Amino acid sequence: MREKHYCTLSERSILESALPKLHPSTSKWRRYIREVRKILLISEHNPRTKARFRSRESVFTEAKRHLKESKVTMHPFSLLAMYKDIVMLITWYVYFFTATLYMTLHWESRVNCARYILYALKPILGVHIVMSFFMGFYNESGDYVEVRPKAIAINYLCGFFILDLSLFICPEVGHIYPDLFVYEGILHLLIFFHIPSVTKCLRVITLLLDLGNSVHELTSLVSTSLMLIHFFSVLICCYPEFRTGFHTMSNTSWVMLAGVPPKSNICGFRKYLVCLHKVCAMFLGPCSGMWNVRDLDEIIIFIIIILTGMFYMAYVTALVLQMSLSIRSSGNLYKHIIYQLTYYCRVKKLPDTITKRVKLYYSTRFKEKYFRENLILSTLSQHLQLELKLHNCRKILRSTWLFQSLAPSVVGRIIMQLETLIVLPNDLIKDHKSPDYIFFITSGEVAIYTKDGMELLHICDGDYFGEISVLSNLNLLESSEVNKSLSYVAVYITELLVMRKETFKHHVIQHPEALHQIIERAKIRNLLNQERIHKFNVKTKGVSRKVLSRALKRRASTAVYNYS
Template sequence: MYHIRRYADHTCRLPPKGSESCLAKQSPLSGYLERLQRISRKFILLDKQHPLVKYYCRSGAAVIQERKRHVFNFPWFVIHPLSKFSFYVDIISAIFWSFCFIADPFLAAFWSGIDRFVVLDVITSLVNAALLLLCFTRYIIGFFVVKTKEIVLNPKSIAYSYLTKYFFVDFVGSFTFRPFLIIFNPECDEIYYNLMYVIRLVKLARVYSCYKRSKLISLYFNVSERVHIVSFLALLTLLLLHWLTCFLFIYSKIAYYLMGYIMESILNHFKISDNYSLTPWYQRYVRGVHLISTQLCGSRGNVDESYQASEQLYLSFITIFGQIYYIVCFVLIYLTFKSRASTDTCYEEFLLGVHEFMKSKKLPPQLKQRVCVYYENRFQRKYFREASLISLLSEHLQHEVWLHSCQRLIDQVQFFKVLPKTVVGIILAHLKQEVYLPHDVILKADAPYVNMYFISWGTVAVYTKEQSEVDHLVDGMHFGMPPINRLRLSSANYTYVAVEVTECFRWDKEGYNKCFMIYNEIADILDKIHLKIIADFQEKEDAQKKLRTHNILSDLQQGKIIETGKKRSKYFPEK
C-alpha cells in the first residue's frame, strides 16, 4: 500500500495574506512567554496531518476556514478534536486503557495483602492518576457528530456531552482510594482494598472507545480495514478470556468473605483455591484460564451437580456467551472478507486489480503513487457501480439524488444564487465530476474554451503566460468559459494548475446549450462574471509587477544585485 499524500509541496509566489494558523501575527519583540503561548495555541488548532482530516476537511481552504471558525468564534482554551494535542491524548488514553484492562481485573482477583504485587499496584495507581487528569481535558476537547460530519466546539455542548456519557466511568474507574484508606484507616481490612479494585472495573465500559482509538492508529499507519478488524477481534478474545478468569477468582473471594470456606466449590474441585495462600498465583491463573477456555468452547459438557448453584449459573452463562460471541465474530469476519455488498471490500478488491495492472505495466513508483491518490479521492474508499445503480431509478429520483449530492456545491458557488432553481437544476444535471492531482494542468493558457469548471473542494493556482502566479481559487469558485459566449473569447488568458487534490465539476457545451434554450439571460450573466474575474486577475498581476519593480530598485540601491569589486587598501595599494 502506497502512502497517500494529499498536500503537495507547492512553492507559493504570492505575498502571504496572513498566518497559516489564522492567529494574530507575533511582534519581533515578543518575549519567551508570548512565543510559548503562541506555540501552545497552534498545538490545539486543527492539524492537516491528522488521520481524520480528509473525512471532515477535504481541502486546504476548508482547513483554513475551520481554523478561522475555531480561533474567532470560540474561547481560547477549547481544543480542536483534529489537533495534535487531541491526537496524542487519544493515543495515550488508548495505551493506558489497554494496560488497565489487564491490570485492574488481575489485581481485583489476586490481591491478598501480600507485597508480591506492590510494584504492579503502584504502576496501576500512577496510570489511573494520569487517566484521571486526562478525564478533565475531555471538558475542553471538541467532538464529532458522525452522521452530519459536524465538529462541535461549543464549551457547554462539550461539557454536557461528556457528563452524560463517560464522566462517571472515567472518574470512578480512575479514582485512587488508597491514599484515603491509608490516612483515615491505616489498619483497615483487606476487603476494602479488594473492593477498591472491583470498583475500578467499571472502566471496562471504555472498550468501544479503545476500539475507536485503535482505528485512529490504523488510519495513521494506513492499515487496511480487514487487518484492523481481525486484529482487534483477536485481542478482544484474549481480553475476554482474561476477564472471565479473573471474575471467577473475584467470585471466590466474595464467597469466602460472605460464607467462609466452601468445600463443594468448583475452585476446590479443580484445585484452584485449595491452600489459597500457599499455591502460586500463576498456577491458579493457568488452571482458571484452562477452565474458562474449555467452558467458552463448550467442550467440558454438563456442569457437575456437586457445584454450587451460583457457580453452575456462572459457568452456564460463560458457555452461552461463548457461543454467541463466536457467532458474532464469524459474521463480522464473513462480512469483512466475503461479502460482495460491502463497498469497503469492493474498493480493496478493485485496488488490488489496479496494483496488478500497474505491476504488469512496470510503472515507476511515482506514477503508481499518483494513480493510488487518484482512486483514493475519486471513490473515497467506497467502490460501487454508480451508473448502473442510478439508471434503475426514475428520472425524478435521479434528479433529486444528484441535487442532494451537490448541495454543498450549491451553497458555495455564488453563481448559482443569482439563477432560478430550475436553471440550477439543469446545470447540475449536466455537470461531470473530475478529480485532479497536485500539479495537474486543468486549463492551459491559449487553449480554446471548451468547459467551465466549478471547484467543489481543493485549491487551484492561476498563472500568467509568463509563468507568474497571480491568485489561488478555492472551494466554491469557478473558472473557464463555455465554448459559446458573446464576448467572442476563444482561448484562455491564464493557466490553471491544481495545488492539492482537487475535485471539480465540469460544465460542457451540451449542458450550456440546454440552459441557454430555457434561460437566455444566462449568457449575459456569464459574460459579466467572466469580465469581473479577468479584471480582478489583471489588477493583481499589475500590483505584483509594481511590487517586483520596487523590490528590484531597492535591491539595486542596497547593492544586493550588483556585486561589489574587491576594495583596495588605503595604505597598501596593490602592485
C-alpha cells in the first residue's frame, strides 16, 4: 500500500502567509493588522484561485506580488472576496425582486414591508461601495490580476460606481419627496444593469459546489431569464401609473381591457400577475396574449420586449446547442473511456488504490473532456503549432534562465521537441537510473531525496532538474556521487516538460556561451546539494543508516517512468 508524502522540511513558504514573520515581542495591534492582511491576500480556499492558479507555488508568488504592489488592497481571490461575493449575490437577488415589486405595490394605500427591506440592505450596499474601491479585479485581456489602488479606483469609477450610488440613495428620494416617486422607480430599475454582477457572483457558488462549466452556464441562463421577465413585468405594470401623471389613460389601453386600470384599489400583486402573463406571452412567444395592444406608446414598449425576447432566445438556443454538442462529443468519449478503464481494472482485479490513481491521472490529463491532442496538432501548420507550444510554455520561458540564455530561434526549436508528462503524488520521477532527461516543472511541486531518505528541499513552478546528469553523461561535467544519489518525488499532481539528451546535445552544445552558463550553474547547484547533505550527516551522526534508508521506499513508488 502506498503511503503519503510526509514532508520533513519547513513548509512555511507554501502553507503560511507570504507576510514576513513577526518578532515575539511584537504588539497585539501589529499582530491584528497582520491577520487582517492575511484575509486580504489570495487564498487557496477561494474556488476561483484553483481555477486560475495550478499550483501552490504560483499562489505564493501571486501573494508576494500583491504585497509588493499594494498593502491595502484586497485580492479578488481572497477569502474576504469570496464571502463578499456570496453576500452580494443574495443582496442583488433580494434587492432586484424587492425593489421592483415595491414599485408595483406602492400605489396601494396599505403599508407594505418592501421599503423596510430596502432600508435593511442599505448598509450592505454602502459597505460594497467602499470595498469596491479596494478590491482588485481580473483583467481578462491581459490575463493578470490588477491590485494597484489607482487602477482599481479608476476601473470602479468608470464602471458600476454611479449605478451603485444611485441604488444606495434612491430609497431616500421617495421618502423625502413623495411627489418624485416616479423618479425613484426609475432609479430602482437600474438594478437591471447589475445582471452581469449576479452572474459573476453565481460563478463562486458553482465553483464551491464543484459544478462544471455547463451547469454554471445553465444556471446563469435560468437566473438571467427570470430576472429579464420580472424586469419587463414590473416595467409594464408601472408604466400606466407613470403615464397617468401626464395625460388620461384611453379606454383602448390593454390595462383597461384587462381590468387592472391605474390608480385603482385592485391588489398590486394581481396587477403584477397580469403583467407577468403578458410579458411571458410576448417575450417567450411571441404573441399578444389575452389582450390586444392598440395605443402607440404601448405598441413601442411591447415591440422592444418582443425584439429583446427574440434575440435572447436565439442566443440561449445557440448556447444550449453548443453545450450539448460539446458534451456529446468530448464528454461522452471521456465517460466511455472511464467505463472501459473501470471494466479493465475489474477484470484484472487491480487494487482500489491503483484504480483510483489511474482515474486521477485521466481526470488531470483530459479535464473530463477527451480529445486527441496529437491528431489536432497534426492538422495545424508548423507555425501555429509553435505558437500553441510557446503559449503553453510561456511561464517556463519567463521564469527559467536556461531558455533566456539562448536565441529565440533556438528556443522555438527546443520547445517543439519537448514532451509533456503528468505525474501523480508520491511517484518517483527520476533517479540515477534515468540520466538522459531534463525536467521542467510547469505546475506542481517536487521533493528531492538522497539515497538515505533525507529530504533536501522542494522545487516548484519554473524550476528544473536533471541537467547535471545529462552534462555528466555527455562528459561535459565531472560525474558527482552526490548527484547520482538524488531522487525526485512528486509531492502533488505535477505537470512536467521533458527534454531528451539528444535535443540538448543537438541544440544547446552548439552555443558555447549558453553552454558555459549552464555548466557553471550546474556546478553551483551540485555544491549546494553537497553542503546540504554534509549538514544532514552532522545532525544524524550515529543514527542507523538502515532506518534512514527506509524513508524513500515508504514515501515513493519503486517504478521509474520510461520515456522512450
